[in-house]
Amino acid sequence: MDTRLSLLQLDSVTKRFGGLTAVSRFSLTVGAGEIVGLIGPNGAGKTTVFHLLSGFHAPTEGAIRFKGVSVVGAKPHQICRRGLARTFQIVQPFVNLTTLENVMVGAFNRTDDAAAARERALEVLEFVGLGARRDVPARALTLSDRKRLEMARGLATRPELLLLDEVMAGLNPTEIEAIIGLIRRIHAQGVALLIIEHVMQAIMALSQRIVVLHHGEKIAEGRPDDVARDARVIEAYLGART
């Protein structure tokens, strides 16, 4: 991919926590409007990559550029302002606020006006299918709705790139089907997506390109069906043939 066109670009990024190397010389690009899947066994370093991209961690080495500008050292809210939003693997709703108020917090990313934020939030709630739950405190939402709320709050910030961290984990097949549909509709609005997911048939169906992390290193990258046949990927997931 032509790096000049890429929205997000990681060059040889390493993150060490003391003696533990969580991510090692990891490079990645995500183009505007692209859907990229980031997979790997538990503990591979996927969520650490998200923390690095969203400003919660700073890389030990390497460069991270979003729209051509380095985001290293920027705070999470500054990165969000630039157009890169994320969800959390363990959903983090503001439990004592209503669903609408939760999403309004995200909408304030692009406006100082409460009425405009409310309007944007209502629009996003309809879009993700939470319109009827707008006045319910977030603590009363089901897990499936909480995942939608995470996505709604991220979307309300009007991102160009949205990072989704296991938004299907813990959901039943019907709910997963619905989330896949939602992700497609988000993509259709021109938002690029980088998705961490363990639900394989979902990530394989959604992604235009898949990147596989194992022990913090990239072991494969390519089209979903090629990656699925890759011997190193199979070994990482199932263990070596004996």
Place this chain on the structure above:
Amino acid sequence: MGAEVLLGLALGALLLAPPFLPPYFLEILISVMLFGYLGAAWNILGGYAGQFSFGHAAYFGIGAYTSTLLFLNLGVTPWLGMLAGGVLAAAFGLFAGYLSFRYGLRGPYFSLVTLAFAEMLRVVAVNTKAVGSSLGLVIPNREPAAVNFIFAGKLPYYYVILAMALAAVWITRRLERSKLGYSLLAIRENEDAAEAAGVDALGMKLRAMALSSFLTALGGTFYAQYFAYIDPTITFGPSVSIQGLLQAIVGGAGTVLGPVVGAFVLTPVSELSRAAIRGRAGVDVMLYGVVLVLVISFLPHGLMGLRRGRGNPPRVPLQ
């Protein structure tokens, strides 16, 4: 709409009844309004932003001392001195807040630092001759003059503190519906998630700090003018800090009316238990303590939690 009618009636009574009240009740009502006002000021930082300050006495004392010193030494009217104290307190709040927030102090660590700042100011005041040391400052009896914030009788003071309390409630209402208000609630709920959703947590907390400390300082000036006497223990001591946060927590932290409601319950309880149990020092304080324990055990969301229905969720879960 029953609640609005009730609020209107209460407001009417607060405006019209006091001239006909006996002095003792007027005094209690002034205390209620002062504590309600201080609770409302604390509530902005503690209730909405979830940053539990144990040291709001620092701002109260800065307000009381600034206006009083300006008045006694330079003849500046306390009305102006009040604003000067507010600005100075906000500056100090920003300084203390920046040091705490910048280095990521959260929860009890933040509370302890605010307590330490207030104690520091108290010790400085005790040891500084220019501000009267531990003897404090007396505003000598003088001719009543509205321009100098000195009134004959208690009634005018009542209306001043009533106006301040209403203003604080109005500011809180405005805040609750603004970007700052939503941002503060989000920070209180989950600071990392708020940041990820674009909330400038440091900037928003500092704004809450500045507003909260500014308002608290105005309460300090009122206290100084009303009692005509301040000393380091009264103004910078922990009891002022605790009074403010108690009203808010008992009434309902993170609600617009909570602090005022709390003051209407706590102040009479404190006064009545003192009046009922004379001669046995401390028993009234124990009774007051029992009421506090009961409220916090059975009403973790404060008295305002009683009237919260669907779509109006309780704001602060006390840990």
